[in-house]
Amino acid sequence: MFSSDASTPAILPTKSERTRARLRDIALRSFRERGYDATTIRLIAEEAGVSVGTTHYHFATKNHLVQELYLDVQEKHRAAAEPALAASTDLVDRLSIVYRTGLDQLTPYHPFAPEFLSAAVSPRSPINPLSEESAPALGVIEGLFREAVDGAAGTGLPDDFRASLPDALVLGHLLLALFWVYDRSPGQERTRALLDRGLRLLRMALPFARMPLLRKPLQELLELVASVKA
């Protein structure tokens, strides 16, 4: 009794923490429902019933809230991918799980994807997926692809090939997301079809990585792709 009572104050969030969480929730809903352009610090403050100053205290700019969104999307991506990964040891199936659950998380944002892309694509943007600010969210994606490769059984892939694969897969994810922004087909089915096609090709190509004649060009291809992300 005593110890449980004593620990309670440490567990309950402070008023400040509750305000921060409310602002964050309102912002995430606003990004989903209004998009990037129409979401403003002023609007979020109004909806939360706090001052603009208080909102700025918790989140200096709208882009700090976009980072919360990125993390939220990727945490949900991980939560969706991990149980499915536990059910398969086939490399290509595992990659399909990570790519597909990633697209699933993006889906609600598709109507606003062009404005998010315009805001994020500049290498100078603090919400660029490759920026320092976005490293935690990108780290979740990198971790998922590493896990997908590491947990695959019987691939017979050379070690150096296995080591450079995750970076190439993450770049594939970013390019797939770029294609998805442009995809006007219902439910973005063209993106899913492109993914299936890419994975089918990968399944076809993987055995070649064990052939001495082809190991060098395939390893060279992977290193080239990895050098793009570096």
Place this chain on the structure above:
Amino acid sequence: MFSSDASTPAILPTKSERTRARLRDIALRSFRERGYDATTIRLIAEEAGVSVGTTHYHFATKNHLVQELYLDVQEKHRAAAEPALAASTDLVDRLSIVYRTGLDQLTPYHPFAPEFLSAAVSPRSPINPLSEESAPALGVIEGLFREAVDGAAGTGLPDDFRASLPDALVLGHLLLALFWVYDRSPGQERTRALLDRGLRLLRMALPFARMPLLRKPLQELLELVASVKA
């Protein structure tokens, strides 16, 4: 004498044509020296000594002037590539010429590339390189890659492979330009190194396109890439 005099009025540009050409020249210089964001119709009108209304009459929006820029860059790209293409029949050398002369034309704009990218990347942007409005400039690039492939001798490539190659090469050009925007190395030497690496790999991979075992996956890869651009 008579016939030459009679044809003169048709050859001399009208006042309106001269105004248009001057506005275009001022805009192209402004994009190169000030970038996309700082170039405005008002500024161009001022420098040309004409009204904003006259400027709008010739170019409805700033983005119409960006299309003039795209065409100018690609016409210069063609002028630089074609004499060099005449000197080689090796496929990979010819592709190297088209890619390198393309990068050369982009170089002066590198300091402003992030703002051009932000403005152009949305699939809804009228200056998106894949938009209907940009089709004439993209057409020049497509023509150059087709010419590079068609004029190559002794490739021994299957016809279907040859036919789907140009679309894949154009997509490669767009992705290389995207990488170039992000390239902070001096003179964008990392982009040149990536290109060299990609072409070296292509040289390594081309003979495989003739092996029955590998024709299917390589053709599948090309079709996948071509489907992205479609």
